[in-house]
Amino acid sequence: MLLGVHCSIRGGLQNAFREATSLGIDTFQIFTKNQRQWKEKTVDSEEKSIFLDRFKNSNVKMIFSHAPYLINLASGNASIWKKSVHALIGEIQRCHELGLVFSVLHPGSAKGLSAEDGITNIIKALKRVLSATKNVMVKILLENTAGQGSSIGYRFEHLRKIMDEVDSKRIGVCFDTCHAFAAGYYMRTKTGFEATIEKLDSIVGLEHLHAIHLNDSKGELDSKLDRHEHIGKGKLGLEPFRQIMRRFPHIPKVIETPKEDKTDAVNLEILRKLSRV
Numbered sequence: 001m002l003l004g005v006h007c008s009i010r011g012g013l014q015n016a017f018r019e020a021t022s023l024g025i026d027t028f029q030i031f032t033k034n035q036r037q038w039k040e041k042t043v044d045s046e047e048k049s050i051f052l053d054r055f056k057n058s059n060v061k062m063i064f065s066h067a068p069y070l071i072n073l074a075s076g077n078a079s080i081w082k083k084s085v086h087a088l089i090g091e092i093q094r095c096h097e098l099g100l101v102f103s104v105l106h107p108g109s110a111k112g113l114s115a116e117d118g119i120t121n122i123i124k125a126l127k128r129v130l131s132a133t134k135n136v137m138v139k140i141l142l143e144n145t146a147g148q149g150s151s152i153g154y155r156f157e158h159l160r161k162i163m164d165e166v167d168s169k170r171i172g173v174c175f176d177t178c179h180a181f182a183a184g185y186y187m188r189t190k191t192g193f194e195a196t197i198e199k200l201d202s203i204v205g206l207e208h209l210h211a212i213h214l215n216d217s218k219g220e221l222d223s224k225l226d227r228h229e230h231i232g233k234g235k236l237g238l239e240p241f242r243q244i245m246r247r248f249p250h251i252p253k254v255i256e257t258p259k260e261d262k263t264d265a266v267n268l269e270i271l272r273k274l275s276r277v
């Protein structure tokens with residue numbers, strides 16, 4: 001059913017498979033390096049062969065990355081913008097080496113700029129990243145955001161504008177339930193959920209939806225708060241998750257809720273049940 005979690009890479013990339021095996025999942029998301037640092041990292045041949053070997057011998061069907069949070073393609077600061085472009089190129093190359101199909105990216109924060117100028121910077125950056133990695137297939141998935149601060153991507157129209165201008169088959173979308181709700185898309189009920197997905201379809205196009213982040217929300221509707229809560233324990237409740245589990249079995253779905261003891265296993269069990277009943 002392509003259901004998993006964000007796995008930890010503490011102690012090495014290959015350790016993600018240990019977590020995946022213990023949770024019995026068939027897809028997961030990882031950071032491909034320490035995501036709090038700018039320092040670049042290339043995947044060495046030993047690391048690569050161990051990772052690919054574990055992948056082959058696991059039940060995991062699809063793995064993807066979340067790009068480092070430091071990356072800000074919207075930035076009006078030339079040095080941060082350049083570092084961000086460079087870091088995303090590195091991320092795409094690591095994904096390619098490791099057999100990851102795409103990298104999920106927060107479009108960026110337009111601090112001190114208008115949203116339009118921020119979006120212009122993102123478009124320019126993505127074009128540069130795609131042309132610097134034109135021999136690889138790895139896609140970049142723009143994630144909808146909660147709208148905290150000056151972040152871009154809390155309206156589906158932002159994602160559409162970026163996709164239109166970049167105009168590449170390698171750009172897609174990742175839908176985060178918590179972010180959408182916090183950004184003002186009402187999804188607590190079946191009707192609300194369906195209306196939101198219809199909007200996503202008419203503005204972005206569901207054919208560009210390649211991943212889903214399953215997170216309940218600590219923040220209220222339109223709170224612009226990016227605070228993930230365990231499945232069914234937040235302001236979203238179970239209904240949108242039931243809908244997603246039934247409607248999108250073919251799209252990889254991962255949980256990104258706080259990892260306390262056994263919470264991943266509990267959340268996964270809730271989702272599996274929702275898909276069955």
Ligand SMILES: [Zn+2]
Binds near residue numbers: 066104106143
């Ligand atoms: Zn994210």
Ligand SMILES: [Zn+2]
Binds near residue numbers: 143213256
């Ligand atoms: Zn997310």
